[in-house]
Amino acid sequence: MNGEIIAFCCEHSAYAAADAAGKQGLHYPEKLRVIRVPCAGRVDIIHMLKALEEGAAAVLVLGCEDGLCQHLTGNVRAKERVKYSGMLLTEVGIDGGRVGMFNLAANAPHKFIKIIKEMNERIKKQGR
Amino acid sequence: MPVKMGIFLCNCGGSLKNIDFPKVRENLEDLEDVAFVDISHNLCLEEGEKAITSRTLTENINRVVIAACSPEFCERNFARLLEKLRLNPNLLSLANIREQCSWAHEGDVTRKALELIMMAVDKARLLQPVERKEVAVNKEALVVGGGFCGMKSSLELSQLGIRPTLVEREPTLGGKLKELEGFYGSQREAMIKAVEKEENIEILTSAEVIGVEGKIGDFRVRIRRETKEILRTFGAIVFATGYKTEITAGDFPLKLGINIISQKRLAQMLQAPTLEASPETIGFIFDLSDENSRFPTLATLNNALAVKQRWGSEVYVFCKNVKVDSEGVEKLYREAREKGVMFLKFDENPKISADDGRVRIDAGDTLLGEEIALTCDLVVAEEKLLPAEGTEGLSSVLKIRTDSQGFYQEENVHLYPVSSERKGIFFVGNCRGDLDLGRVLADISSVVAIVHELLSPGKIMVEVERVKADPQKCVACLTCIRACPHRAIQLVQIDNEKVVAEISQLACDKCGICAAICPAKAIKFEGYSDDQILAQIEAIGVS
Numbered sequence: 001m002n003g004e005i006i007a008f009c010c011e012h013s014a015y016a017a018a019d020a021a022g023k024q025g026l027h028y029p030e031k032l033r034v035i036r037v038p039c040a041g042r043v044d045i046i047h048m049l050k051a052l053e054e055g056a057a058a059v060l061v062l063g064c065e066d067g068l069c070q071h072l073t074g075n076v077r078a079k080e081r082v083k084y085s086g087m088l089l090t091e092v093g094i095d096g097g098r099v100g101m102f103n104l105a106a107n108a109p110h111k112f113i114k115i116i117k118e119m120n121e122r123i124k125k126q127g128r
Numbered sequence: 129m130p131v132k133m134g135i136f137l138c139n140c141g142g143s144l145k146n147i148d149f150p151k152v153r154e155n156l157e158d159l160e161d162v163a164f165v166d167i168s169h170n171l172c173l174e175e176g177e178k179a180i181t182s183r184t185l186t187e188n189i190n191r192v193v194i195a196a197c198s199p200e201f202c203e204r205n206f207a208r209l210l211e212k213l214r215l216n217p218n219l220l221s222l223a224n225i226r227e228q229c230s231w232a233h234e235g236d237v238t239r240k241a242l243e244l245i246m247m248a249v250d251k252a253r254l255l256q257p258v259e260r261k262e263v264a265v266n267k268e269a270l271v272v273g274g275g276f277c278g279m280k281s282s283l284e285l286s287q288l289g290i291r292p293t294l295v296e297r298e299p300t301l302g303g304k305l306k307e308l309e310g311f312y313g314s315q316r317e318a319m320i321k322a323v324e325k326e327e328n329i330e331i332l333t334s335a336e337v338i339g340v341e342g343k344i345g346d347f348r349v350r351i352r353r354e355t356k357e358i359l360r361t362f363g364a365i366v367f368a369t370g371y372k373t374e375i376t377a378g379d380f381p382l383k384l385g386i387n388i389i390s391q392k393r394l395a396q397m398l399q400a401p402t403l404e405a406s407p408e409t410i411g412f413i414f415d416l417s418d419e420n421s422r423f424p425t426l427a428t429l430n431n432a433l434a435v436k437q438r439w440g441s442e443v444y445v446f447c448k449n450v451k452v453d454s455e456g457v458e459k460l461y462r463e464a465r466e467k468g469v470m471f472l473k474f475d476e477n478p479k480i481s482a483d484d485g486r487v488r489i490d491a492g493d494t495l496l497g498e499e500i501a502l503t504c505d506l507v508v509a510e511e512k513l514l515p516a517e518g519t520e521g522l523s524s525v526l527k528i529r530t531d532s533q534g535f536y537q538e539e540n541v542h543l544y545p546v547s548s549e550r551k552g553i554f555f556v557g558n559c560r561g562d563l564d565l566g567r568v569l570a571d572i573s574s575v576v577a578i579v580h581e582l583l584s585p586g587k588i589m590v591e592v593e594r595v596k597a598d599p600q601k602c603v604a605c606l607t608c609i610r611a612c613p614h615r616a617i618q619l620v621q622i623d624n625e626k627v628v629a630e631i632s633q634l635a636c637d638k639c640g641i642c643a644a645i646c647p648a649k650a651i652k653f654e655g656y657s658d659d660q661i662l663a664q665i666e667a668i669g670v671s
Contacts, residue, residue, distance in 0.1 A: 001665075001668050001669035002669045004668055004669060006665065006668070011199075011200075015198075015200070016200060018227070018228050018232075019198045019200060019224075019227040019228065021227075021232060022198075022226070022227030022228055022229075022230075022231035022232040023227060023231065025231065026232070027232060027233055027234060028232060028233075030233050030237065030240055033243070033244075033247070033668050034224070034228055035247075035661065035664050035665070036199065037640065037656060037661075038638055038639055038640050038656060039639040039640055039641060041639060041640065041641035041644060041645075042639065042640030042641065042643065042644050042653070042656055043644060044643075044644040044658070046658065046662075047658075047661050047662065047665065050662055050665055051665045054665055054666060054668070054669075055669065056665075056668070068540065068542065068543075070540065070543070070637075070639070071613045071614070071637060071639035071641060072539070072540075072549055072613035073611075073613055073641070074613070074639055074641055077611070077641060077644070077645065081644075
């Protein structure tokens with residue numbers, strides 16, 4: 001891996017938002033790699049850390065809006081895990097902001113693009 | 129069996145011009161386990177289907193990788209095709225090279241497309257077949273609550289050939305219909321008769337649900353009827369337990385009495401054939417604090433209008449605002465104003481005091497900008513809609529959440545308003561919140577449609593062991609049981625000794641929360657297992 005951004009996308013919201021972005025011809029950095037998951041709650045800490053270990057510049061977990069998770073608490077659990085992973089990273093001297101959890105709806109391709117671009121700016125500043 | 133993979137690339141009618149397909153094929157052909165790489169124009173059309181069919185059968189492959197449009201469009205079709213070819217649908221792996229690659233970027237994206245396909249290929253290597261089987265479901269439904277919602281749902285279900293059992297806590301059916309006689313002219317007697325006449329409906333009055341176990345298609349329900357306890361099984365459960373109204377003590381300094389009455393009492397007075405003395409001035413108060421006041425608005429407008437017509441009294445309605453968001457309320461509001469009902473809108477809650485045997489209301493009107501003092505013969509107090517008694521107890525029996533006001537909480541207010549987080553349990557009407565009649569009717573229609581679709585075939589197709597807890601690794605720590613949003617996990621004893629978690633395939637909604645949270649990593653979610661996700665991560669950037 002060479003500085004890619006890995007995004008775990010919930011198939012109910014973020015994955016559809018990524019599709020919508022493509023359909024509308026909205027462009028985003030080519031280094032994004034989307035991994036489809038059934039719910040943001042499926043993403044475990046090991047997945048995020050492994051991605052960083054393999055050489056990803058950043059890891060995003062993208063789930064449904066608060067209170068609208070198809071599986072009630074999946075997005076909340078994901079947020080907790082992302083926070084914990086960030087803490088672990090900070091502890092060992094790595095920028096914890098390289099993992100991030102964001103909520104968006106299936107009809108929010110612009111928000112999707114914004115999230116990706118912001119993360120891209122962040123890692124660019126760090127020279128990745 | 130060794131993995132033998134077939135890769136199909138679709139260039140979407142030649143429109144994905146920024147991907148160099150021959151180059152992609154070149155890179156994929158030499159991979160281990162790959163039998164062939166085909167480029168097709170339209171995999172989604174009949175010709176594509178034929179191409180997949182012939183190649184799959186002649187090459188005898190056991191994994192299929194398809195690089196095409198978004199799985200949101202094509203996954204279902206290709207899975208169905210695989211099933212037709214006697215290949216397990218779970219042996220399909222998709223790469224989204226259209227929406228998330230070709231269309232999302234400018235310039236040549238061959239490298240990214242190749243990587244996405246590599247991710248799918250590496251995942252495909254690890255895929256295992258997931259068997260499916262048919263499970264029989266009980267075709268009977270339980271309807272709890274013999275009010276309007278319960279009776280109407282039962283009637284409609286029985287017309288569709290489902291046998292509903294109607295359980296009512298009181299000795300007679302009808303629920304709150306008696307109090308609501310004035311509303312939209314509902315016909316209580318006719319409805320009860322219709323339900324009693326229907327042979328398909330079994331009526332259990334003076335009965336209460338005291339326990340629910342099991343899962344969709346096979347709920348074991350304990351019902352207490354008088355002193356006896358009955359154990360019955362049902363395929364689905366519909367709760368229509370309704371609501372109660374209450375005046376919160378904090379709202380009124382004066383107690384309810386002769387001069388301050390509830391809507392319910394007013395309805396009784398209106399129904400009485402004769403009245404000793406009809407009150408000359410009547411004040412209604414509502415919308416004091418509660419934002420969510422559909423039902424009180426409806427009750428107040430109806431009763432105010434009825435009072436005006438029946439007794440010809442002077443009617444004043446004190447409120448913060450009239451919320452006309454339910455069906456027909458705008459019309460009702462206009463009609464009330466035309467008939468001479470006065471609406472006075474306050475900012476701060478009015479003061480109520482006794483005045484020589486009558487009730488005095490002091491309020492500021494925001495439209496007039498003046499303080500108004502009014503002495504009424506009768507004040508009708510605001511009522512709040514609350515969940516029916518026993519809702520709390522029942523929700524703990526069902527292991528289902530309630531919202532901040534104590535109503536049953538829908539699984540998802542926007543997507544699935546009548547479903548609960550447990551598959552096969554549904555709510556209709558005012559037991560899930562403050563609804564007006566239009567919404568209640570919509571609830572009933574949706575629940576009847578869902579239950580019919582669920583139970584009428586008599587069987588459900590389920591995937592066996594899509595999500596599975598490994599009994600060797602499970603230490604019965606209960607973490608997954610607490611985390612499962614659909615209450616699909618239970619502890620079972622195996623081989624008469626070890627207690628382990630078991631995931632019910634019927635109740636499971638395949639979210640994978642348990643697989644992520646399990647501290648022993650005992651739960652495997654086929655298709656999204658740890659090694660399959662990690663294989664995708666590792667495939668990135670290799671080519």
